[in-house]
Amino acid sequence: MKGMKIGIDFGSSSLKIFAEGKGIVVDEPSVVAIDNETGNPIAFGQAADKVYGRCSDSIGITKVIRDGIVSDFVMAERMLRYYLQHVCGNRIYKPNVVIGLSSNTSNLEKKTFLDVVTLAGAGRVCLVDGILASAFGCDVATDKIGGRMVIDIGHNITEYAIVSMGGVVASGVIKRGSYEIDKAISNHLKQNRDILIGPHTAREIKNKITSANLRECESALFVSGKSNLDEMPISFEITSTEVYPYVDEQINFLVQDIKDEISRIPPELLADAADHGIKLCGGGSLIFDIAERLSNQLGIRCEGVSEPIQAKIRGIGKLMLNNDLLENNGYHFIFKDEIKNKIQ
Numbered sequence: 001m002k003g004m005k006i007g008i009d010f011g012s013s014s015l016k017i018f019a020e021g022k023g024i025v026v027d028e029p030s031v032v033a034i035d036n037e038t039g040n041p042i043a044f045g046q047a048a049d050k051v052y053g054r055c056s057d058s059i060g061i062t063k064v065i066r067d068g069i070v071s072d073f074v075m076a077e078r079m080l081r082y083y084l085q086h087v088c089g090n091r092i093y094k095p096n097v098v099i100g101l102s103s104n105t106s107n108l109e110k111k112t113f114l115d116v117v118t119l120a121g122a123g124r125v126c127l128v129d130g131i132l133a134s135a136f137g138c139d140v141a142t143d144k145i146g147g148r149m150v151i152d153i154g155h156n157i158t159e160y161a162i163v164s165m166g167g168v169v170a171s172g173v174i175k176r177g178s179y180e181i182d183k184a185i186s187n188h189l190k191q192n193r194d195i196l197i198g199p200h201t202a203r204e205i206k207n208k209i210t211s212a213n214l215r216e217c218e219s220a221l222f223v224s225g226k227s228n229l230d231e232m233p234i235s236f237e238i239t240s241t242e243v244y245p246y247v248d249e250q251i252n253f254l255v256q257d258i259k260d261e262i263s264r265i266p267p268e269l270l271a272d273a274a275d276h277g278i279k280l281c282g283g284g285s286l287i288f289d290i291a292e293r294l295s296n297q298l299g300i301r302c303e304g305v306s307e308p309i310q311a312k313i314r315g316i317g318k319l320m321l322n323n324d325l326l327e328n329n330g331y332h333f334i335f336k337d338e339i340k341n342k343i344q
């Protein structure tokens, strides 16, 4: 097959790209800054994220993926085109793209992704199950009989799968991810302390001091925001103990949703998975102590993996470079013209 192979994980938080022979070459926020007057994009990824929450009315910010699906078609295509050109340069043959999608993606949403990817410059596209890719990225997808379980806690969504013999035997998607904690922290500060904070500050508080179990040794952070009373800037201290009840509530919601999903898994598959434990990946698995908390509440040993945010794109890279794996899972590269026939 002519053309370079490229793997894509277009997440709600970030776009990750894996290039054949190079590895992970792009990991950028799925954000585009737009000139509101002309409607043209003026920055992508990190550069656009820097102005998020800090720009005037003349610049708009759009998050191109939400809940695992394309939320801004035009800007998603422009963003992907920009990064594909950056990765592929002026090669004669168009790249062959493998993209991971969540298992509940409807045919219409799949077609939207295919359109975005082909308009952005792909020659052929292969849609794969993103959570299978996460399982490969966490090294739990073996060719042995018997279920192994992976949970990918992302920004907007949490996906899980049980894999056996290199394929998915049970999977599901929960519309809840790490971003719920950002929102809970912002809401708490607004309601209880009359302080408004921007998206970067909420993320910083979450990443640096929150914990899935109350920390024995309290941690604190100085951050800035705006008083909701007099609209003036304010610097303030926030502690892990203060935010814990709001984080705790969100994690309880997530645990409940995971329990509901797990209750649908056939008993023997679940028993296999319980024997081997659950691997956690995705950015949400970096919440301090989340593995211990989930282990206790689910009654199944959970453990994180190294570099969990890149697990899915690592797995897409593995799938992409192994034709047997792709074929065994029924995945094929299709041309743009074939899209209509293959996806109805």
Ligand SMILES: Nc1ncnc2c1ncn2[C@@H]1O[C@H](COP(=O)(O)OP(=O)(O)OP(=O)(O)O)[C@@H](O)[C@H]1O
Residues within 6 Å of the ligand: 010, 011, 012, 013, 014, 015, 067, 068, 153, 154, 155, 156, 157, 158, 177, 178, 179, 203, 206, 207, 208, 281, 282, 283, 284, 285, 286, 287, 288, 308, 309
């Ligand atoms: N140290 C950390 N502690 C807690 N959360 C973190 C940490 N680092 C990153 N995150 C969060 O992980 C999320 C990003 O994870 P990830 O890249 O897996 O999401 P995504 O794949 O883009 O989104 P989705 O799968 O929902 O479409 C963000 O909400 C980010 O704030």
Ligand SMILES: [Mg+2]
Residues within 6 Å of the ligand: 011, 012, 152, 154, 155, 282, 312
């Ligand atoms: Mg993800």
